Amino acid sequence: MTTKTMIQAINEAMRQEMERDSRVIVLGEDVGKNGGVFRATDGLFTQFGENRVIDTPLAESAIVGTSVGLAVNGIKPIAEIQFLGFAYEAMDQICSQAARIRYRSGGRYTVPLVIRSPYGGGVRTPELHSDSLEALFTHTPGLKVVTPSNAFDAKGLLISAIRDEDPVIFLEPMKLYRTMPMEVPDEAYQVPLGKAKIVKEGNDLTIVTWGATVPLVEKIAHELSKTGTSVEVIDLRTLQPLDLGTIIDSVEKTSRLMIVHEAVKTSGFGGEIAALVCEKALFSLSAPIYRITGYDTPYPVATVEDEWLPNQERILKGIHEILDD
Numbered sequence: 001m002t003t004k005t006m007i008q009a010i011n012e013a014m015r016q017e018m019e020r021d022s023r024v025i026v027l028g029e030d031v032g033k034n035g036g037v038f039r040a041t042d043g044l045f046t047q048f049g050e051n052r053v054i055d056t057p058l059a060e061s062a063i064v065g066t067s068v069g070l071a072v073n074g075i076k077p078i079a080e081i082q083f084l085g086f087a088y089e090a091m092d093q094i095c096s097q098a099a100r101i102r103y104r105s106g107g108r109y110t111v112p113l114v115i116r117s118p119y120g121g122g123v124r125t126p127e128l129h130s131d132s133l134e135a136l137f138t139h140t141p142g143l144k145v146v147t148p149s150n151a152f153d154a155k156g157l158l159i160s161a162i163r164d165e166d167p168v169i170f171l172e173p174m175k176l177y178r179t180m181p182m183e184v185p186d187e188a189y190q191v192p193l194g195k196a197k198i199v200k201e202g203n204d205l206t207i208v209t210w211g212a213t214v215p216l217v218e219k220i221a222h223e224l225s226k227t228g229t230s231v232e233v234i235d236l237r238t239l240q241p242l243d244l245g246t247i248i249d250s251v252e253k254t255s256r257l258m259i260v261h262e263a264v265k266t267s268g269f270g271g272e273i274a275a276l277v278c279e280k281a282l283f284s285l286s287a288p289i290y291r292i293t294g295y296d297t298p299y300p301v302a303t304v305e306d307e308w309l310p311n312q313e314r315i316l317k318g319i320h321e322i323l324d325d
Contacts, residue, residue, distance in 0.1 A: 001183040004151050004155075004184040005177065005179075005181045006148070007039065007178060009154045009155035009184050010116075011041065011042060012186075013155045013162070014041065014044060014158070014162075015043070015047065016159070016188045017163070018044065021076065024162060025052045025054065025076070025077055025078070026041055026052065026054065026078045026080070027053075027056050027066070027078075028082065029055070029063070029082050031044075031055060031056075032045040032050065033045050037118075040080070041053060041080070060086050060089040061089050061090045063079050063080075063081070064079055064093035064098065065090070068098045068111055071110075071112050072111060076113075078116060078162065079115050079116070080117065081116070082117075082118070083117065083118055083125070083128065084119035084131055084132070084133050084171065085129055085131040086128065087115075087133060087136075091136070094115065094137070094140070094167075094169075095136075098113055098142070098167040099142030099143045099167060100142055102142060102166065103141075112166070114161045114167075114168045115167070115170065116172060117169075117170070117171060118172050118173075119132055119133070119134075119171045119172065119174065119211075120132050120175055120262050121174075121299060121308070121309050122175040122212060122305065123174050123175055124302040125302075130299045132261070132263035132264075132294065133263070134169075134171060134239055134261075134263060135267060135268050137169045137240070138239050138240045138272070142166070142167065143166075143168070143169055144161070144164065144167070144168040144169065144240055144241065145169045146168055146170050146171065146193060146237065147171040147210050147238075147239065148173075148211075151180065151181065151184050152183075152184050153235075155184055155189070155191075156190050157193065157237065158170060159188055159189065159190050160190045164193065171211065175212040176211075176212055176215070180215060194243055196234050196235060196243035197237055198234055198246065199214065199218050199234070200221050201232055202221065202230035202254065203254055205231050205232065205257075205323060206231075206234065206247070206251050206254045206257050207221065207231055207233050207234070207257075207258045208234045208247055208258070208273055209259070209260040210235060210236040213310055214233070216312065216315070217260055217315065218233050220315055229319070229323070232250050242273075244276055247273065248280050251277055251285065255287070256323070257274070257289045258289070258290040258291070258315075258318055258322060259289070259291045259292070259293075260291075260292045260315060262293070263294055264293065264296045265291060265295070265296055270293060277289065286325075290318045290322045292314050293310060294308055294309060295308055
């Protein structure tokens with residue numbers, strides 16, 4: 001075990017998988033000699049060379065389109081989109097090509113492609129650098145969508161994603177890249193895709209969240225436990241496939257549900273979770289489902305992003321309201 005940040009864990013996962021499997025390559029803008037804008041690929045170019053760590057033009061559609069062709073032909077690309085807001089340029093390649101080839105070919109071809117991208121706010125970046133667009137990808141059949149909330153999960157989930165035979169969108173919360181170092185095994189290991197984690201058990205309220213909001217929600221839950229309020233916190237880890245069973249079991253125990261995410265509220269993935277819980281466990285609910293999210297606007301300027309993002313004040317207010325219903 002070694003103490004690692006999330007960015008170090010991600011780097012180690014790629015390095016170990018490249019050592020294990022010569023088919024694994026990395027490509028993207030500045031991922032080679034520069035080591036990536038966040039240094040996620042630092043050292044890989046020196047170790048593996050320009051044929052396996054490839055600097056590309058500033059063209060997301062070309063990065064993903066090339067990766068799809070490589071994946072169909074037996075290579076296992078890890079493509080980096082420098083910031084998730086730039087994925088719009090590659091939506092045709094992601095959603096019309098990578099996501100559909102298994103279906104379109106009747107299972108004859110798969111696309112073992114990982115698309116990594118930093119996402120989310122709280123680090124004072126400009127517009128299009130902080131967008132949370134996970135709902136675009138969960139709406140696309142054929143894609144798996146993963147977002148870790150800590151270094152341990154980041155390494156294990158990324159290794160699982162690289163070994164998967166289907167395309168995986170791997171979303172990395174920028175805010176957590178270097179803020180929460182923790183002990184991470186030095187050897188390779190897998191965290192299974194499609195399995196949520198209960199990070200804190202409770203009886204009064206279930207909060208479902210993912211990515212950068214997990215540490216905040218967990219902190220609030222622990223503070224509330226000192227006052228006698230028992231909150232269960234679920235880190236989804238994988239949005240698609242969704243571990244609905246863990247959510248339903250928790251709601252049937254607590255009878256209340258709150259969903260917290262950074263993305264805008266309307267048509268956000270929290271709405272899908274709420275709908276599924278209403279379909280499967282409506283009569284277990286003793287209060288309306290609450291959603292604490294970003295607002296229905298473009299991501300704001302840095303001076304007001306702390307108010308735009310789910311924060312402690314907004315989450316606590318929602319908890320008190322739902323418990324009073």
